[in-house]
Amino acid sequence: MRQMVIIPLFFFLIVITGCSDVKEIQQMNYATAIGVDYKDDKYIAYVQMVSLSSLSNTEGATATAPDVYVSKTAAKTFNDALFELYNTAQEKIIWSHVTSILLGESAIKHGFKSIFDGVIRYNEFRLTPWVFATKEDINDILSTQGFFNQGSLETILHNPVEIYKQNSLFRPFELHHFAREVYEPALTTYIPSLAINHTQWKKNNKDDAKLMYDGAFFMKNDTFKGFFELQELKGLRWITPEMxxxxxxxxxxxxxxxxxxxxxxxxxxxxxxxxxxxxxxxxxxxxxxxxxxxxxxxxxxxxxxxxxxxxxxxxxxxxxxxxxxxxxxxxxxxxxxxxxxxxxxxxxxxxxxxxxxxxxxxxxxxxxxxxxxxxxxxxx
Missing domain, CATH: 3.30.300.210 (Nutrient germinant receptor protein C, domain 3)
Structure with a gap:
């Protein structure tokens, strides 16, 4: 009987001493979106991080909207711009939770392939984030919250599928799908464009900004073809089988x-x-x-x-x-x-x-x- 008590106690001591160097999940930073722009011959990288409460919340809402942090760094290459983030990161950054990549108009004009090449070279990045673009300030897009204090993860930037089922304006692309079309010869593809509507919704009788589609950027392979507004593209849905x-x-x-x-x-x-x-x-x-x-x-x-x-x-x-x-x-x-x-x-x-x-x-x-x-x- 004494042996039976000592053996479990022995394994318990091994477990608690062996795990002393393991980080608690709240001690790490989780990147949830990446933004990319290009200006003055430099890549500008934005990284969005959302507080852990929005990731672990199972009820779908919190008392207050989760904090959103957005960084901004610049360098000659996209990867170097991301690496600059580590200088102020405070804790280890986990990249495997990135669910959206947001491109500025200048980045699209400069070329997507170099950005894609930078993403796939790091093993933590997945090929499943959604790809969007914008003509507006990337920091503003990444900072826009959802409804009922659910935070930015409950917006079309991170979760476009459900709203697409209800109103199919633009087919959302995952990174691997978009990359396949960019590399396909003689194929014209597009990136849905996001903007901010500041007036349609009010919260407690005050304007509450929300993300919306305002058009799409079109590319043929890696060549920029132009931005077209929502009203110009009504015919696009009729040739999209996934509508x-x-x-x-x-x-x-x-x-x-x-x-x-x-x-x-x-x-x-x-x-x-x-x-x-x-x-x-x-x-x-x-x-x-x-x-x-x-x-x-x-x-x-x-x-x-x-x-x-x-x-x-x-x-x-x-x-x-x-x-x-x-x-x-x-x-x-x-x-x-x-x-x-x-x-x-x-x-x-x-x-x-x-x-x-x-x-x-x-x-x-x-x-x-x-x-x-x-x-x-x-x-x-």
Missing amino acids: DRTSVLISNNKKDDQLLVVIEDLKSEVTDSMKAGKPRFDVHVEVEGYVTNQNKDSTIITNKVINTTKDAIKNQIKALFELGKEKETDFLRLENLLYRDQHKYWKNLVNKDSFFTEDGILDEIQVDLVLRHAGAGKNN
Whole structure:
């Protein structure tokens, strides 16, 4: 019996003496986001750290919003700028919790590949952070909090998936996905852009700033193609197969009688062919939807709603294509189709940005819409 007591006590002493050099988790700093900009031939690195209470809180809210720390360092290379952080870190920094990378416009123009190369060379960095961009001050974006004292981790900067399921404006990209598209030949991709809305929400009758999408930055490989605002990119969602849910506002019988049609279950495909030695493209979109509002005095004619909604979708796709012709930006990713399916033609193109500016290159836009119900009786 005495032996049975001594043996557990012996192992207990080994455990407590052997763990004396182990750091408590609250004694380490956890980086949660990285920002990158470029100015005066130097990389500017921002690092966001959120207090441990927001990481360990299981109830989803705290009495006060968790503290957010944002550092700012600069150096000739991106990695050196990050290394400068250690001079004031106070405690060890853990990089494996980074869930977002935020790029400034100047950094995008200077080139993404050098930033990506710097990230993947350190084994603690994962390839799963979300990638965003901004035209605003990176420090302000990283310091913006969420609702109900949940802190900045509960914002679209760190958690864009749930809001995308409810309103699919821009498909969020993880780092590995975005890098794959940046390195893909003849492919135009984009980075969703974040801004701060200072007036839409109020907390206790005072303005409470919140993050929002304001557009997207487009790149072809590592070449900057431009920034485009939200209103210009409405057609983009119809060629994004991952689109979950969006809406179209249409006019009903009267000019001031408008209906909101919610669209779900998108299937889209862009196909190519050669006609008379020239490339031609067709866009086919299949969606399902329903009407969410109806005035008591209005009469919904299902066929008219379907046709009007289909026309609205077609017009948005066509408008995006025409904008691409004007700005020489391949929003519909037509060049990548040529690269894959008509490689010999693509290879012989002198100016690969101008092939889609020819008239008639977009042959047909076909939209099939199933209206599940027209909202009948919802106002009764």
